[in-house]
Amino acid sequence: MESRPRQEAPEAGDAHGHCQTEIEVTHGFGLHARPSVTFTRLARSFPCSVEIEVNGSNVWLNGKSIVKMIGARIRRGTILKIRARGLRAAEAIRALKALVERDFDEEKKHGRSA
Amino acid sequence: MAEALEIVGICASPGVAIGTVHLAADVTAETFAPFYTVAAEREKLRQAVGVAVTDLSALADRLDEESAGILDFQVEMLLDPALVEMAEERIVGGDGAALAWAGALDRYIAGIEEAPDEQLRARAVDVVDIRNRVLRALTGRPVEDFAPGSVFVGKDLEPSHFLAHDWSAGGGIVLFDGSASSHVAMLARSRGIPMVVATGRFEIGDGLRVLVDASDALVVIDPEDARIRKAKSRMASASPSAPAQPGGTVETADGVAIRLSAIINDRQELKATDPSSFAGIGLMRTEFLIASPADAFDEEKHYEVCRQALDWAGSAPVIVRMLDLGGDKTLPGLGAKKSESFMGVRGIRLLLALPELARVQARALLRAAAHGNLSVLLPMVTVPDELDSMRTIFEEELAVLVRRGVEARMPEIGMMVEVPAAALMLDRFSRSAFFSFGTNDLAQYLMAAARGDQSVAGLYEVAAPAVCRLIGQSVALAEAMKRPLGICGEMASEPRHVPALMAAGLRHFSVAPSRIADIRSAIGGSCSDGRAAAEKR
Numbered sequence: 001m002e003s004r005p006r007q008e009a010p011e012a013g014d015a016h017g018h019c020q021t022e023i024e025v026t027h028g029f030g031l032h033a034r035p036s037v038t039f040t041r042l043a044r045s046f047p048c049s050v051e052i053e054v055n056g057s058n059v060w061l062n063g064k065s066i067v068k069m070i071g072a073r074i075r076r077g078t079i080l081k082i083r084a085r086g087l088r089a090a091e092a093i094r095a096l097k098a099l100v101e102r103d104f105d106e107e108k109k110h111g112r113s114a
Numbered sequence: 115m116a117e118a119l120e121i122v123g124i125c126a127s128p129g130v131a132i133g134t135v136h137l138a139a140d141v142t143a144e145t146f147a148p149f150y151t152v153a154a155e156r157e158k159l160r161q162a163v164g165v166a167v168t169d170l171s172a173l174a175d176r177l178d179e180e181s182a183g184i185l186d187f188q189v190e191m192l193l194d195p196a197l198v199e200m201a202e203e204r205i206v207g208g209d210g211a212a213l214a215w216a217g218a219l220d221r222y223i224a225g226i227e228e229a230p231d232e233q234l235r236a237r238a239v240d241v242v243d244i245r246n247r248v249l250r251a252l253t254g255r256p257v258e259d260f261a262p263g264s265v266f267v268g269k270d271l272e273p274s275h276f277l278a279h280d281w282s283a284g285g286g287i288v289l290f291d292g293s294a295s296s297h298v299a300m301l302a303r304s305r306g307i308p309m310v311v312a313t314g315r316f317e318i319g320d321g322l323r324v325l326v327d328a329s330d331a332l333v334v335i336d337p338e339d340a341r342i343r344k345a346k347s348r349m350a351s352a353s354p355s356a357p358a359q360p361g362g363t364v365e366t367a368d369g370v371a372i373r374l375s376a377i378i379n380d381r382q383e384l385k386a387t388d389p390s391s392f393a394g395i396g397l398m399r400t401e402f403l404i405a406s407p408a409d410a411f412d413e414e415k416h417y418e419v420c421r422q423a424l425d426w427a428g429s430a431p432v433i434v435r436m437l438d439l440g441g442d443k444t445l446p447g448l449g450a451k452k453s454e455s456f457m458g459v460r461g462i463r464l465l466l467a468l469p470e471l472a473r474v475q476a477r478a479l480l481r482a483a484a485h486g487n488l489s490v491l492l493p494m495v496t497v498p499d500e501l502d503s504m505r506t507i508f509e510e511e512l513a514v515l516v517r518r519g520v521e522a523r524m525p526e527i528g529m530m531v532e533v534p535a536a537a538l539m540l541d542r543f544s545r546s547a548f549f550s551f552g553t554n555d556l557a558q559y560l561m562a563a564a565r566g567d568q569s570v571a572g573l574y575e576v577a578a579p580a581v582c583r584l585i586g587q588s589v590a591l592a593e594a595m596k597r598p599l600g601i602c603g604e605m606a607s608e609p610r611h612v613p614a615l616m617a618a619g620l621r622h623f624s625v626a627p628s629r630i631a632d633i634r635s636a637i638g639g640s641c642s643d644g645r646a647a648a649e650k651r
Binding site for chain 1: 183186187190191194195196197200222225226228229230237240241
């Protein structure tokens with residue numbers, strides 16, 4: 001994992017499969033219904049634990065739980081910290097971060113070009 | 115011929131029925147006990163969630179991608195153990211499955227609704243949908259129904275069981291215990307189902323033919339044909355049903371107008387009753403409309419029933435009483451455990467103790483009120499604080515509905531006067547928009563004689579003078595406050611009590627539809643001061 005290239009500064013990981021990143025949610029509708037489904041499904045595809053923290057609240061929620069994600073009331077402009085621990089943690093963080101940056105692939109789902 | 119066995123009881127609802135016996139298994143505390151265990155409630159909830167997921171997935175398969183996506187979200191929510199765990203915490207705390215689920219989900223929904231983001235708040239609707247779907251799947255313990263036309267024989271019969279049964283083919287009820295003043299007796303009378311109670315336990319086989327000659331308070335096992343003919347012929351001659359008269363008011367012999375409204379217990383009564391004979395509905399009981407705890411939390415069900423009642427009444431007023439559970443009206447897991455006593459947590463006490471339940475019904479009533487002349491009646495109010503707390507719930511829920519863009523209106527909120535303390539202190543309830551006397555409870559509390567206890571039925575029977583004196587005092591208080599008041603207890607459906615109630619000052623009676631003709635003639639034959647028309651002058 002250490003050998004993989006990392007461009008963004010906020011991303012941090014260690015040799016024991018512990019990785020964390022921070023990102024601003026830019027999708028217009030924030031993170032609800034369908035984006036949450038996409039996010040949690042992706043999170044669940046990794047064996048590591050995935051947790052999120054909203055706006056520096058210091059409360060870490062299970063990022064694989066849609067119930068917790070919806071309850072976290074994530075909206076446009078929310079600063080999201082994502083951390084993963086365990087197998088393929090760095091890969092999970094990269095994939096989840098990319099998903100948020102792509103606005104959860106919502107454009108694609110509306111039939112427009114990705 | 116074999117000797118027919120006759121058993122004497124007490125008539126709870128007159129008439130004659132012949133049918134085969136349906137012998138009910140005794141519903142004892144032991145039979146109920148496993149039903150209330152944490153493990154059983156947890157299992158019930160898990161199963162209901164499973165059913166909801168299956169239904170949703172099947173539905174999603176039939177829809178286009180966009181719509182299916184919304185259901186997909188709901189499926190994901192249900193598959194997430196977090197939701198069930200929130201409810202399970204409450205199950206461990208002693209709540210039944212339906213109450214635990216509704217409570218946990220309502221709290222979660224409230225959290226989403228506080229979101230500063232409009233789009234996110236809108237997601238609450240999806241969670242409401244999820245909540246309701248699981249509640250519908252949680253239909254509770256299926257009632258053991260019996261063949262139409264048969265005679266129910268057992269220790270007791272629950273009102274919800276009575277209502278779940280199809281009585282259109284006739285049949286009758288024989289109870290070993292029971293009481294003529296129980297709610298199920300009241301329902302039997304309003305439907306014309308012959309019922310005999312307090313027979314004591316007797317041996318009888320399932321499927322035997324039995325004659326219920328309720329007018330004579332007799333049960334005849336394996337009756338001879340001649341005995342059946344005798345009972346039937348007497349029944350035919352004894353029921354000269356007076357023709358229904360239109361108009362919601364009737365004049366006393368001295369020309370005072372008395373308003374007559376209907377008491378409605380369930381949808382079937384609504385269908386069977388001609389609205390033109392009544393000035394709307396003076397009491398719609400909602401506790402009999404629900405057959406299970408899940409129904410109690412089904413906002414749509416509450417709403418639909420209210421809309422039906424408003425449609426029935428046209429422009430006339432409809433007074434809907436909030437769930438009056440507790441006492442002898444219980445649902446599994448609701449008002450059943452701690453409030454067996456008539457002196458315990460029942461009526462508004464139970465509603466305020468279970469605000470999740472109160473809020474569901476408040477929302478339904480607020481929504482229905484936008485469509486007609488609907489008022490809300492609160493059961494068992496004892497002190498003004500209770501009235502104020504419920505008003506606050508209505509105000510809060512109205513704000514939520516308005517924020518959601520749902521059509522709603524604040525109805526007038528009045529109270530039942532059925533606790534002696536409330537009747538004596540009526541002037542303290544200035545926030546009550548109207549008053550309605552509930553004589554069944556007023557009588558049992560004044561006489562310290564439980565309605566369901568046959569051994570003190572004699573005391574309950576002679577409560578009328580005390581009830582009328584108390585009503586007379588309260589009427590004076592209500593008039594000074596310029597608040598409308600009426601009566602909706604069973605006394606108002608008893609022609610022999612009508613003169614005394616008019617003398618006490620009552621001018622608005624809510625009566626069982628089946629008694630309307632008798633009540634009309636009783637009012638027409640009396641002066642407003644209660645004297646018989648002939649005595650005057």
